[in-house]
Amino acid sequence: MAYTVGQVAKVAGVTVRTLHHYDEIGLLSPSGRTSAGYRRYDDADLQRLQLVLYYRELGFPLEEITAIIDDPAADPAAHLRRQHDLLTVRLKRLQEMVTAIEFAMEASKMNIQLTPEERFEVFGDFDPEEHQAEAEQRWGDTDAYRESNRRVARYSKEDWLRNKAENEEWGRRMVAVMASGASADSPEAMELAEEHRQLISRWFYECSYEMQTGLADMYLADERFTAYFENIAEGLAAYLHEAIHANAISRA
Amino acid sequence: MAYTVGQVAKVAGVTVRTLHHYDEIGLLSPSGRTSAGYRRYDDADLQRLQLVLYYRELGFPLEEITAIIDDPAADPAAHLRRQHDLLTVRLKRLQEMVTAIEFAMEASKMNIQLTPEERFEVFGDFDPEEHQAEAEQRWGDTDAYRESNRRVARYSKEDWLRNKAENEEWGRRMVAVMASGASADSPEAMELAEEHRQLISRWFYECSYEMQTGLADMYLADERFTAYFENIAEGLAAYLHEAIHANAISRA
């Protein structure tokens, strides 16, 4: 089986120019040429191209790909395992980014401003330990900084105002249920937990039960979120946390 | 709060040159300069930079990022929602790639060669329907092609031989258990299902119960895998499928 550049390009989803380039730099030279100088790729070339594209998709520079593929000590299974490992690392990274975004969305929803470090944490992989002290000194007292920001931050869009109104309405009813003495796993509390989820889904993003319980945990783990709810009513953070979990379990 | 280029670069995890570049192209110009001409970034600049980096990470060209960020019709919440959507799309794509890799690993394990199209399917998003006919005609009879490849494909590494031996030993015991009349959810069958998982984990990649049940489903859904097991013993594909599921459930 021999293929022309055009055929290879079509099936592999790359341009002819790309194949020319790979030939130029010696990353993928066709196994032969016709008498007229046409490139002729065979099945082995296609296999190699597939490897190239996989590593390219994973962000490797072409030169490095050449080295990886030409490594005589690597068998096909090793390539696959390596790709699998790289993919799972990427997957983890992406999931972290999603979590960070969800965190940021929650924060923005509640008018909590993030510190400069927090905003960039998802990008860097610096050590949070030793970074902390350095940051405190460089950016000043973070608590005061956050406090000032919390007051300053404000949205002005009108849909944001509607959202805010709905949010406050929900908050009032939540406080009322809690004040009535109903337990956090009572139907009333769970119904409001469900509404909480739907509010987020409607205004911000599709919020699954799994994501919502994640948020609930965050409300307790991060003091700023806790403070947000405690400012509304004492014990609300824990109460909401429990109601969300109870609701999620009952819907599972 | 005002920051120098170096400070911003450090906290954001980019180089000073990058910030210079963003200033040059007008993507992120510091809000001010000192009398000596030093760039001074404030908190708003940092927020903008964070947006820039997020969209950059998502693969947008800088020019497009400028357009997105400068869009007056977009509020912060919209940015976050957009990023969340883009991330989940990416996540899905990555998960597909992981699945494809796992498919390829299983295929290579069993000496099943993939067709050229299959190898590239993960990259392109062409329509498999109309593509099928075109492919048949272009690449010839695919079944014969696969058959010939199946015979040709071979590993030569010695660890591969050991793996093969272990695999065959496991297969013999699996067949024996099935022939003994024990049901697929019997302790013996489930134990062998567990060994199947551990074999993969030892030789190929960390195989969770979830992944293993995915493989089991594939053994039934893809005729080539089914054929592989049916060639060993009639009914083995279905038996193994059931045993793997039973084992996964009992370990959950």
Next chain:
DNA sequence: GTTGACTCTCACGTAGCGGCAGGCGGGAGC
């Protein structure tokens, strides 16, 4: 007031192609 870390502005270099020009090859139809 000197040192060393930091900053500035050119300005050229690099990777991974895209895209076009100018010319040849090949098979289908006339």
Next chain:
DNA sequence: GCTCCCGCCTGCCGCTACGTGAGAGTCAAC
């Protein structure tokens, strides 16, 4: 045999998103 068009060839220039100095000014500490 001739033409036509499509696909292939080899340069070669352009683009993005910076990297990497060079050469010179600046800032804060000792």
